[in-house]
Amino acid sequence: MRGSIPAATIARLPLYLRGLAELEPGQPTCSSDQLASSAGVNSAQVRKDLSYLDPPGVRGVGYNAAALRDLLRRELGLTRRYCVVIAGAGNLGRALTVYPGFEESGFDVVALVDSDQGKAGTTINSVVVKAIDELESIVAKESVDIGVIATPAGAAQEVADRFVGAGVRSILNFAPAVLKRPEGVEVRRVDLAGELQILAYHLSQAR
Amino acid sequence: MRGSIPAATIARLPLYLRGLAELEPGQPTCSSDQLASSAGVNSAQVRKDLSYLDPPGVRGVGYNAAALRDLLRRELGLTRRYCVVIAGAGNLGRALTVYPGFEESGFDVVALVDSDQGKAGTTINSVVVKAIDELESIVAKESVDIGVIATPAGAAQEVADRFVGAGVRSILNFAPAVLKRPEGVEVRRVDLAGELQILAYHLSQAR
Structure with a gap:
């Protein structure tokens, strides 16, 4: 099991998920800057928050948007209704x-x-x-x-x-x-x- | 001027104010334990939060409820509508x-x-x-x-x-x-x- 995720990080995961939903359709990757603006934090905070989840990112290219969305939904328990x-x-x-x-x-x-x-x-x-x-x-x-x-x-x-x-x-x-x-x-x-x-x-x- | 108050502390001041409003009428003092339960934190956090405001407390007796209420209202800018x-x-x-x-x-x-x-x-x-x-x-x-x-x-x-x-x-x-x-x-x-x-x-x- 991973260590526990800080409550403040958990509270930002829905905001990152919303940021991903607002990307241009078909945009394959997403930078930490884009996610930062959706959550009202800076990009260092985004990287720190997402580091708890072991996210699918490539240095210099950004996060894989579809995979990150799935990861966030799984993490938040949103794979069911x-x-x-x-x-x-x-x-x-x-x-x-x-x-x-x-x-x-x-x-x-x-x-x-x-x-x-x-x-x-x-x-x-x-x-x-x-x-x-x-x-x-x-x-x-x-x-x-x-x-x-x-x-x-x-x-x-x-x-x-x-x-x-x-x-x-x-x-x-x-x-x-x-x-x-x-x-x-x-x-x-x-x-x-x-x-x-x-x-x-x-x-x-x-x- | 005092130093700035952390945002998380500011966010709890309305909860302390509500806790004070829920005291028994005429209760002259209020313990940090009572305030803690109104904000869902522990009493150490209450004392730390209120230490930013230089509150009217007496060791072993608690905070002066009326004075603390006025202080919180002043601090939050609630002395006007x-x-x-x-x-x-x-x-x-x-x-x-x-x-x-x-x-x-x-x-x-x-x-x-x-x-x-x-x-x-x-x-x-x-x-x-x-x-x-x-x-x-x-x-x-x-x-x-x-x-x-x-x-x-x-x-x-x-x-x-x-x-x-x-x-x-x-x-x-x-x-x-x-x-x-x-x-x-x-x-x-x-x-x-x-x-x-x-x-x-x-x-x-x-x-």
Whole structure:
């Protein structure tokens, strides 16, 4: 087994994959400079990141684009598709359901669940909204891999606990709450207000 | 002037601020352990992060919660409010417009702009959708600080250029595209599909 790859490197692999997707059709090789601009880092960082993967490159020519794409997809575990359930059928949950990048990347939203019984049975882009009571049965039946939490902050922990209890080991949390979780469950949080606060920091520093 | 603060530390300051907001009302002090759990790091990291700010702490007692909150807000530039325009009135743009965390944190969405003339004049939570032609005049009139891009990927660069041309120096990009930008403009990208890909990596490693 190879050594473990730093988390910051893992976080850039999707960006390199996107950079490869944006090459001219038929372009056989890709320089570290091209990948660098797609990830917003310098080319030395690209070479360092990719060195963990033992990539198919030729000095002075660049990386073999098709082989590197396959390698990145394999490394990221994207050689299969993943089933996703989104909890919370408000604006954010609905936006995520129709976000085109998910399906393109191999993530299929199989259901939305919501605590509002009145929403059950409605559809968003052919995805059916179900009562949250059905969360466990949906996870079992569809072999759900990833739970996305798009509920208000106050409901996030309970929903996370239900996902984990049903056997989901990966959670993407959009609610403004830090979740407690058992060992072995991976939680990533997208902190929308936090992103704006970081921009505010840079605005205030620029004065 | 103090030395510069590492970007990773800056990115955690909003989480510490949220941790402080979640203390019991009236709790006068806060330990680094409590802050650590709100940011998902260990307490040594909290102490190191906060050491950049020269925080109001007493050994063995913890940080003075109110003073630390003020310090973090000052450091992040949150002692004023910021005007935000969202480009793209699709599901994601609408979700962001009504996201409660923005207003709570001091960010006021003053308008949505969209290239679809048919959407102009509609309102979302009392925020009016305007034609994208009005972007420059809105930025000037409302002294817009931050532009949020919630358009399809193909439109993102043009919208970013228009924000920058109008004088906006901070951009939060949700479109799956890396933006070119002039020096002095801060761009943060929220990569929704990339977040799922990182979860896929952990799922595939866990096998």
